[in-house]
Amino acid sequence: MKDIFRVANKKLKSRLIVGTGKYKNFRETAKAVEASGADMVTVAVRRVNILDKKKPILTDYLNPKKIIFLPNTAGCFNSSDALRTLRLAREMGGWKLVKLEVLGDKKTLYPNMIETIKSTKILTKEGFKVMVYCTDDPLLAKKLEDNGAAAIMPLASPIGSGLGLQNKVNISMIIKQSKVPVIVDAGIGTASDATVAMELGCDGVLINSAIAMAKKPILMAKAFRDAVTSGRNSYLAGRMQKNYIASPSSPTKGLI
Amino acid sequence: MAKIQLNGKKITINSKSSIQDLLKRYNLINEKIAIELNGIIIPKIKFKKKYLKNNDKVEVVHFIGGG
Numbered sequence: 001m002k003d004i005f006r007v008a009n010k011k012l013k014s015r016l017i018v019g020t021g022k023y024k025n026f027r028e029t030a031k032a033v034e035a036s037g038a039d040m041v042t043v044a045v046r047r048v049n050i051l052d053k054k055k056p057i058l059t060d061y062l063n064p065k066k067i068i069f070l071p072n073t074a075g076c077f078n079s080s081d082a083l084r085t086l087r088l089a090r091e092m093g094g095w096k097l098v099k100l101e102v103l104g105d106k107k108t109l110y111p112n113m114i115e116t117i118k119s120t121k122i123l124t125k126e127g128f129k130v131m132v133y134c135t136d137d138p139l140l141a142k143k144l145e146d147n148g149a150a151a152i153m154p155l156a157s158p159i160g161s162g163l164g165l166q167n168k169v170n171i172s173m174i175i176k177q178s179k180v181p182v183i184v185d186a187g188i189g190t191a192s193d194a195t196v197a198m199e200l201g202c203d204g205v206l207i208n209s210a211i212a213m214a215k216k217p218i219l220m221a222k223a224f225r226d227a228v229t230s231g232r233n234s235y236l237a238g239r240m241q242k243n244y245i246a247s248p249s250s251p252t253k254g255l256i
Numbered sequence: 257m258a259k260i261q262l263n264g265k266k267i268t269i270n271s272k273s274s275i276q277d278l279l280k281r282y283n284l285i286n287e288k289i290a291i292e293l294n295g296i297i298i299p300k301i302k303f304k305k306k307y308l309k310n311n312d313k314v315e316v317v318h319f320i321g322g323g
Binding site: 019020021022023026029042043044045046047048050051053057058059064069071072074084087088089091092093159160206208209 | 262263264265282283284287288289290291292297299300315316317318319320321322323
């Protein structure tokens, strides 16, 4: 059986999408991305440092022709800033597949869903394919889909917290109801969290801090690559029934 | 001479400088950046003919690492 992962019009080989923030340097970023096997990475849009002409830049290490760049709106706290950021990203080189995140609070980095829904609607009308960072509320997730979201990206727990999947029930509800891919974004702490998310039936996971902040980021990137593959295979294989009594694994017939 | 604001910093440029001239001065490659002039995004094909004037506010952005 061919298991193809499609987001909007893109066919992805890996169900692991990785962020490119928080690394020690660009060399480490590039090595971790390679080890992760991801074919899509998130990137942020920021001012060019005009004072230092020779400072290395991300695109010296990651080639957008070889790996899919997913521009994000990290750091935007309202719809107009998010729209401005993504319009600039599109102008940079035609990026229409984007990740929208409109934050509502500096302490929790929780998404402002009212602004998020509003922005999704506008961006979709402008021809963007919008992958949307959101809360794990099934009703709001549905609302996003109705407004044109190309993928629903509920948080596992707050961004950068590493607290893992805090609400499996809600994530499962969102998976069941969604016709677009569901990608768990934010809060994954370690490889096994990603496996659990994939076993729930998520289409993919997005990881940044859990890899970048690991003691050995490149090894952790590899761990996530395997964890996501394992979780997906396990989901497709279908787990056994849970029973509250034991059942021997060896035949009881012919016992000596 | 004209005084403009580039990424929040005041700089002086020759009068009759285009956006393309400005990019050249900072060794910036068109493919890797996007430009906003006084809050309006300028398409790349217009860089050569878009001249800058006193008090213009220019933003030059690119991709950096992010999650």
